[in-house]
Amino acid sequence: MNALPEIEAAIKQLPENDVRQLAGWIQNYLNEKWDRQMEEDLATGKLDDLIAKAEADIAANKVRDLDEIIDNFLFLQKLY
Template sequence: MATLLEIEAAIEQLPESDVRQLAVWLQARLDEIWDRQMEADLSAGKLDNLIARAEADISASLVRDLDEVLHNT
């Protein structure tokens, strides 16, 4: 397995188009990691308190529709 320094050195040798393609791949990989972490946290109940607070705020009409916020109406 290559070290991080070896990988960085190899990336330095790539043409820009390949670096950009790698960046897209890396972002997709990070997104997958994030999704798995969120699913694990949800399954473990780590988000239950936040979900309950959000539901309570919605029930109390303490939130606004996202379109309303984005359009500042």
């Protein structure tokens, strides 16, 4: 049974406020699922190589300040 088309059809019948509430619930669900996956990956060592690389880049001063990146992005947005 493929429930997705039925769910999509049901959503189209909902009032806009209910759809927005559902969208919020889905986003929260996905955020929590992402957090659980990140916690699992961290606990099992899947992120160890990435963490070591980031720490090495920081130690070698191969990183830029986040504020600088954001400022550059906002400046470029103003140009376009």
